[in-house]
Amino acid sequence: MEAYYKEITDKIQKIAYKLLDEGKVDKIIGFGKGEFTDEVTPVFIVNKENVDKLLFSEKATPFLAKYLLNYKDEKVAITAKPCETRAINSYLSENLLQRENLIIIGINGCRGIEGNTACKECDVRNPVISDYTVGEELSDEEVSSMITNVYEDLENMNPEERNEYFQNEFERCTRCYACREACPVCYCEECFTDSNQPFWLDSSTQLKDTFTFHLMRSIHMAGRCINCGACEMACPENIDVRALSAKMYRAGEEIFDYKPGMDPEQKTLLAEYDVNDQEKGFLD
């Protein structure tokens, strides 16, 4: 795999150099190495001489697409994993970005990121929107063969066991909000956690409030979560924060046959309706 990622890195650097050289973009958002650590960290390249800093590997854990929201009216290019291209689609569908200001360098056939359990059940491993692509595409068969059901054991538990599982997980939550800040589709001006009128929940880290926080955050993920694992990777306490949002992802697909972020014109699940939607779980 080492050579494969080396090849992708070279291609990215070439494209980046060309884009900056021709002045097509002012800034490239990509992955790079820290100066004092060999962790992969986001880098913002403005000067074409520094494109050699750009790279891609299976250690590229941070999620870049959300940074685009800080450059709404600048010409920016971004190296995007397939899940990041879905986030970009979500932004475009909610017209937060102008497509013409954006150049997307899609990573084809993403083999998954180290330590990210979402990549084990990823069902979109090729970019859904891009201007350039690097790496070899994965066929649909290959993609579906790589899917494993990460939350199978959780689904088979009865409600009581699941409740205890979540309580043990959320007990460690310190309300640092890294999951919310890392999540590509979590960008409200004022989050429900910060509003005291209306008052939704306490700001303490007792289990009652952390459980409520994750429940309330996850209901906002209905039809928006793209199951990318950014929340899980950001959590400093290694809490399984993705479990509830991934359920929203699966429920949206099973009940309403809906996959978020697949194309720029797509409306979000709860922003539209179908006259004969299923009424699963309603009283008869």
Add this chain to the structure above:
Amino acid sequence: MNNNENFEPKIVAYLCNWCSYAAADLAGSSRTQYPPNIRVIRVPCSGRIDPLLLIRAFNFGADGVLVSGCHPGDCHYLDGNYYARRRFVMLKELMTFAGIEEQRVNFTWCSASEGSRFGVVVKKVVDRVKEVGPWQGFDNKGFIGVDSSEEEGELTGGSIL
């Protein structure tokens, strides 16, 4: 110990002003008997209900929630209940997955003329919540609850005195 007979659940009921609230009115005026456990909150439309309201209700002492709106198709605001329907389906999926007993979260449609049906619905909701006992809070380790797949329906799980 904790017998379920004299447990009177507190249920927060969001009733849409044009249909279900009118149904409750009709039930009252036509003397249909239904248990007094619901605390009615009148809302313009079932589409007005923010799922956070239902989650928050459990932190403010509710044992169960009920949302009742107009039947799909005759919403006073045309499609308020259509939007609400998807929202509630997803909320129910989330809460049952998180381990909250599904009997505590109830959604239904009740038109203005269905006074007697409203009484039946409330009775059914109260029984369903009585089945699972008082709400122990999101922070109880193991709770008294009946898993709907249990036949004999006796209490399971760690008991909380």
Add this chain to the structure above:
Amino acid sequence: MKTETLLDHKAEIIKITQETGVNLNIKTFRYRFLDEEIRKNFTFRPGQFMMVTIDGIGEAPFGFASSPTQKDYIELSVKNVGLVTNAIHNLKVGDIIGVRGPYGNGFPVEETIGKNIVFIGGGIGLAPLRSLINYVLDEEKRKQFGNVQLLNAFRSPDDLIFKYDYDKWENSPDTIVKYTIDEPCEKWDYCVGFPHTLLKDELNCELQNTKYFTCGPPIMIKFVTEELKNLNIDPADIITTLEMRMSCGVGKCGKCNIGHYYVCKDGPVFTLEQLGEMPDEY
């Protein structure tokens, strides 16, 4: 070695005055400490502030609105803007609140002795100034100070606060009181216009040996202090008080700093000269 438990003393509301019309609802609350001991030796200086706690809701900083010369009660004026202030506005006479303090440095009263004073207050900003005004115009204290001029700015006629003090202020010796509102209005025969536009012609700013105290919305403070500088008043004589988000009140919780200064401990009262040296972060 001052142990600070950050816990409040209980006090009882003894009077509530609805200050203004409906839109800008400001109320003045008069309270007395329940504990006899505390009531006797709780002293404060004008310009200091207290943290008021509403049990179960939260806590917020408020300037003292009454003068320390007033021995048997303390007052604070509250504008209804958020969670705590809303809870305070729902209080009734006899309810209990928690008060801790006094915090902050307060107005430089000693350096003002023997000097003329100009007060420029804007809206609710008049509340902290009122503590110093009533102190200066107190019978025993009045002789220690020179000529006093007051310019109170409000948005509209029914936004005036502390109306019940105006007679006392106007009839105090060697004291001129002026009022202004933003736009002209029929039943209004006093000044009209923003305070900084009236300084030159409504007030006498040529007096030497004068201290200028101003407090109000940040935008007003900015314009008034600039205008005073244009009238070449020494920045050391222009004094204002800053509002910041606060929790502890003793310079430890880290919220209210401007550079290495803590507004709650090194302020909230600063001269324009001091503000000039501080980074622009307020």
Add this chain to the structure above:
Amino acid sequence: MLKVMNEKELKQFIDKLNNDYKVAAPVKKQQGKQEILEYDYIEEFEEIHLEEQPDKSPKEFFLPQNEVLDPEAIAKSNPEENKTIIFGVRSCDIEALRVFDDVFLDDTYVDPYYEKRRDNTIIIGYSCPHREPTCFCDQLGISPHENKLADLYLYKFDDKYWIKSINEDSEKLIKDLADGDEDLFDEKLKNKKDNFGESDFKFNMETPIPEEKAFNAPIWDDIAEKCLGCGVCTYYCPTCFCFNFFFDEDDKENQKYRSWDSCMFSLFTKHASGHNPRETQGQRWRQRLMHKFSYHPQNYGGLSCVGCGRCVKKCPVTLDIREALKSTEEYLKDEGGAVVED
């Protein structure tokens, strides 16, 4: 006083301590799918793990994330007779206590909650076996091998454990152990120090950093460009102490609670009127760095960063404070700022 013991004697020493005191030490814990190292009370010696730097500092023992502000409750939970011993503390985490002492035990303000916990805790330091890639304490004048704020200091050379008492009243803890040979110890310590290596990040700025010049430097937005504003760095920083009050609506007695707060959150400085003196993440990062390298030193003398590197390790996007310091240093050098020429 210097004592020496082998592993078995160390085990007896710890087990004996565990009878009269509550002993806490770095222990491995299962956390979700991963294993982490944090301080916790131990039953027996085998649980202790001294090899790596613990993921969390012992901050919770002195400034818990949530505490009820009730002087009696604090006194009851930290009894005079049954003190806590924190064993195996790294020099950076010990130095962090100097920062807390500056703030919570200074002459104008004594925090009774912190004071009670601090007085009832004995610190046994441990000389770091090796440098982690994120460590840079040596650049901030902190030695990984000794710290005068500890009560006892433990060293490991080959298979022997040496323990040195820093102040008199801790001598009674080790008085009945075998005496250690001073010269042999000094020689081994000097040897360890010589080839311990240095952090490749060099910090030679004069502190406190000049407030005016650094504050107005146009570098902060670039430094914080990738910052998510999540506050993890401040929660895991051993010297971050900013706090907030809250009331729990379930608590019938309406007690007042104190909890951690973070300058990385926008609510930290947002006024009820909506005005926020620090709108952007760049301003918040300026506050974080300037507070540690300029404001705290101006108010209290010492830096309030101890170079432990946890903020770099725990940051979801690995925003490195050393890179931020380097950009500040370079900017100040071009502007003729206060950079010490070595």
